Amino acid sequence: MTELVEHGQLFIGGQWTDPLGDATICVVSPHTEQVIGSVPHASAADVDRAVAAARRAFDEGPWPRMTLDERIAVVSRIKDAIAVRHEEIARSISSQNGSPYSWSVLAQALGPMMVYDAAITVARDYPYEEHRRGALGPILVRREPVGVVAAVIPWNVPQFVAAAKLAPALLTGSAVILKPSPESPLDSYILADIAREAGLPEGVLSILPADREVSEYLVGHPGVDKVAFTGSVAAGRRVMEVAARNLTRVTLELGGKSAAVILPDADLESAIAGIVPAAWMNNGQACVAQTRILAPRSRYGEVAEALAAAAGALVVGDPLDPATQLGPLVAKRQQRRSLDYIRIGQEEGAKILTGGGRPSGLERGWYVEPTLFGNVDNSMRIAQEEIFGPVVCLIPYGDEAEAVRVANDSEFGLSGSVWTADVEHGLDFARAVRTGTFNVNTFSLDMLGPFGGYKNSGVGREFGPEGLSEYLEHKMIHLPAGYQAPGAGA
Numbered sequence: 001m002t003e004l005v006e007h008g009q010l011f012i013g014g015q016w017t018d019p020l021g022d023a024t025i026c027v028v029s030p031h032t033e034q035v036i037g038s039v040p041h042a043s044a045a046d047v048d049r050a051v052a053a054a055r056r057a058f059d060e061g062p063w064p065r066m067t068l069d070e071r072i073a074v075v076s077r078i079k080d081a082i083a084v085r086h087e088e089i090a091r092s093i094s095s096q097n098g099s100p101y102s103w104s105v106l107a108q109a110l111g112p113m114m115v116y117d118a119a120i121t122v123a124r125d126y127p128y129e130e131h132r133r134g135a136l137g138p139i140l141v142r143r144e145p146v147g148v149v150a151a152v153i154p155w156n157v158p159q160f161v162a163a164a165k166l167a168p169a170l171l172t173g174s175a176v177i178l179k180p181s182p183e184s185p186l187d188s189y190i191l192a193d194i195a196r197e198a199g200l201p202e203g204v205l206s207i208l209p210a211d212r213e214v215s216e217y218l219v220g221h222p223g224v225d226k227v228a229f230t231g232s233v234a235a236g237r238r239v240m241e242v243a244a245r246n247l248t249r250v251t252l253e254l255g256g257k258s259a260a261v262i263l264p265d266a267d268l269e270s271a272i273a274g275i276v277p278a279a280w281m282n283n284g285q286a287c288v289a290q291t292r293i294l295a296p297r298s299r300y301g302e303v304a305e306a307l308a309a310a311a312g313a314l315v316v317g318d319p320l321d322p323a324t325q326l327g328p329l330v331a332k333r334q335q336r337r338s339l340d341y342i343r344i345g346q347e348e349g350a351k352i353l354t355g356g357g358r359p360s361g362l363e364r365g366w367y368v369e370p371t372l373f374g375n376v377d378n379s380m381r382i383a384q385e386e387i388f389g390p391v392v393c394l395i396p397y398g399d400e401a402e403a404v405r406v407a408n409d410s411e412f413g414l415s416g417s418v419w420t421a422d423v424e425h426g427l428d429f430a431r432a433v434r435t436g437t438f439n440v441n442t443f444s445l446d447m448l449g450p451f452g453g454y455k456n457s458g459v460g461r462e463f464g465p466e467g468l469s470e471y472l473e474h475k476m477i478h479l480p481a482g483y484q485a486p487g488a489g490a
Contacts, residue, residue: 004035004036004037004038005027005036005037005038005092005186006037006038006039007037007038007039007040007186007189008040009040010040010042010046010206010207010208010209011188011189011192011195011196011205011206011207012046012049012050012053012206012208013049013050013053013054013057013202013203013204013205013206014053014195014196014200014201014202014203014204014205014206015202016192017049019040019041019042019043019046020043020045020046020049021040021041021042021043021045021046023040023041023043024038024039024040024041025038025039025040025041025182025185025209025210025211026038027039027096027183027184027185027186028331029095029096030096030097030098030319030327030328030329030330030331030365030366031095031098031318031319031320031327031328031364031365032364032365033332033364033365033366036095036096036186037096037186039185039186039189039209040209041182041209041210041211041214042179042208042209042210042214043210043214044214044217046208047177047208047210047214047217047218047221048221050177050206050208051148051177051218051221051223051224052223053175053202053203053206054148054175054176054177054203054204054206054223055148055175055223056203057175057201057202057203057204058145058147058148058173058174058175058203061175061201061202061203061204062201063173063175063200063201063203063204064145064173064174065173066173068123068124068128068171071170071171071173072120072123072124072171074170074198074199074200075116075119075120075167075170075171075198076116076120077197077198077199078116078166078194078195078198079112079113079116079117079120081194081197081198082109082112082113082116082159082194083110083113085190085194086105086109086110086113087105087109088190089104089108089109089159089187089190090104090105090108090109091104091320092186092187092190093108093109093158093159093184093187094108094319094320094327095186095319095320096155096183096184096186096187096330097155097156097158097183097184097285097330098283098285098319098327098328098329098330098366099156099157099282099283099285099319099327100282100283100319100324100325100326100327101319101320101321101322101324102322102324102325103281103282103325104319107157107160107282108157108158108159108160108187109159111157111159111160111163112159112160112162112163113163114447115160115163115164115167115447115463116163116167117447118447118448118463118464119163119167119168119171119447119463119467119468120167120171121448122168122448122464122465122467122468123168123171123172123468125465126143126465126468127143128142128143128144128472129141129142129143131485134478136478137478137479137480137481137483138478138479138480138481138483138484138485139476139477139478139479140476140477140479140485141474141475141476141477142474142475142476142477143172143469143472143473143474143475144173144472144473144475145172145173145174145471145472145473146169146172146174146225146226146249146471146472146473147174147175147225147226148174148175148176148177148223148224148225148226149165149169149174149175149176149177149224149225149226149227149228149471150176150177150179150218150219150221150224150226150227150228151165151166151169151176151177151178151179151227151228151229152179152215152218152219152227152228152229152230152231152239153165153178153179153180153181153230154181154230154231155181155183155184155330156282156285156286156287156330157282157286158180158181158184158187158188159187159191161230161253162178162180162188162191164230164253164451164462164463164467165178165228165230165462166178166205168462168467168468168470168471169228169471170200170204170205171468172468172471172472174225174226174471175203175204175205176204176205176206177205177206177207177208177218177224178191178205178206178207178208179207179208179209179210179214179215179218180207180208180209181209182209182210182211183330183331184330185209188207188209189207191207192205192207212235216238216242219239219242219243219248220242220243220245220246222246224246224248225248225249226248226249226250226251226470226471227239227243227248227249227250227251228250228251228470229250229251229252229253230252230253230254230287231254232254232255232386233254233255233386233411233456236252236254236458236459239252240252240459250459250460251452251458251459251460251461251462251470252458252459252460253287253451253452253453253457253458253460253462254287254412254414254453254456254457254458255287255386255388255412255414255456255457256287256288256289256291256386256412256413256414256415256453256457257291257292257383257384257385257386257410257411257412258288258289258290258291258292258412258414258415258416258417258435259290259292259293259294259406259407259410259416259417259433260275260278260279260290260292260293260294260416260417260418260419260443261294261403261407261416261417261418261419261429262275262293262294262295262296262299262303262419263296263400263403263418263419263420263421263425263426263429264296264298264299265420265421265422266419266420266421267419267421268299268302268303268306269306270419270441271419271441272303272306272307272310273310274417274419274441274442274443275290275293275307275417275419275443276307276310276311276314277443278290278417278443279291279293279311279392280311280314280325280326280370280390280392283326283327283328283329283389283390284338284370284387284388284389284390284391284392285329285330285334285388285389287386287414287415287457288414288415288437288445290392290415290416290417290443291386291387291391291392291393292376292378292383292392292393292395292406292407292410293307293392293393293394293395294395294396294397294403294406294407295394295395295396295397296396296397296398296403297396297397297398300394300396303394304353304374304394307353307372307394308353308354308372308374309354311354311355311370311371311372311392312354312355312370314326314370316359316362316367316369316370317362326370326390327367328362328365328366328367329366329367329368329389329390330366331366332366334366334388334389335366335367335368335389337387337388337389338368338371338387338388338389338390338391339357339358339368341381341382341385341387341389341391342355342356342357342368342371342391344381344382345373345376345380345381345382345391345393348377348380348381348382349375349377349380350373350374350375350376350377350380350382350393351373351374351375352371352372352373352374353372353373353374353394354369354370354371354372355368355369355370355371355372355390355391356369356371357369368389368390368391369390370390370392371390371391371392372392372394373391373392373393373394374394375394375396376393376394376395377395378395378406378409380393383395384410384411386412400429403429404429404432404433407433408432408433408434410455411455411456412453412455412456412457413434413435413436413453413454413455413456413457414435414436414437414452414453414454414457414458415435415436415437415438415439416430416433416435416437416438416439417438417439417440417441417442417443418430418433418438418439418440418441419441420440420441423440423441426440426441427440434454434455435453435454435457436450436451436452436453436454436457436458436461437451437452445463446463447463447464448463448464449463449464450462450463450464450466450467451463451464451467
């Protein structure tokens, strides 16, 4: 039996503090449907305290005035502590959201370490000051920290997304209020301990688990300079609307309905081996999941058979079992959503090739079988709407021009892939698809490059120098004619 994890305080400004309200959040295991933990539910008054602490830290404190090397030393200690506690972090997240433990070790714990490491690399080489020859004389372009950041993160990959926001914000000298999802707040307490032990100055980091109402209060707070949000399109629209009242800067990483395109010349064995983990990753609860698989009509039967066999062989079960490849969905509402879409797909005329219901022998827990629909038309709801569960569509196409049109026929534009014997041809295909991230004969996410979406998949970028820039303001300083920068040649 899992030990009950109970916390009674909030992490505000780097200190453990009694909450001002008495509401709590109960965390329920998606495997057992039993309560496994509880944390205080932050109130609007707690948000006020956190924002005030962050403002003092940024406006008056040492953090933004430290050297980059000093900030890198602190962030490096955070990264190193995550390495030491990575198994604990992975188990905590898997117990809350159902991620298979083997996947959690890589993506929920080691993944954040890679994010911090890449951000440190980028920060070291970033041009914070740049002298230019302007049209009217010499100018200095400075990049300065944005200020107080509200970072709102989801339940599916909480520490990975937290790192994507914390790393650039902290390295550039900003202060952060991190708002975890009520479905997965327990791992944020591990992060709070790590941050405190790493030596972050007072006020630089607060962590406030809360629901949407308090999140909206945080996003609309006049003391916040920037909002970094990851979540659904509907929630992202609301974040932008609320933040616009104060003209608060926003970055939004939202949903996806990404296409994995198998070209006629592809080696099917390697394509299936790459697509299946990308399609059903994290139980289908991933914005970048390849949930539309496009197959040429000339090879449709072959692809359908191989995909169905591979999906049907996925091991479904207890997320903490190292053998599990597909765990339960995070909440009963998510299970119901997936099952509703399976019904909708059948009503639309698509054919279930494997899965389609609850796994046998797992009557308890919010499980859904890995499900593959065949004979899908891209206009169907199951092909257009983000399901966020283990439900994948196989869509036939005629020529390559049709494959490009189908891949682009989506309100989303987050990720995608193409599988082909000719990498150069695959690169040409990639150039034709309007998504922020694309893969040729692989599926990965490189933290040294920009990540984000076209269309309804978001605003702004994370990772790489482009992601670091999102946490900086740009200032132009005009200098007198004839000024020569120190060290510049004659």
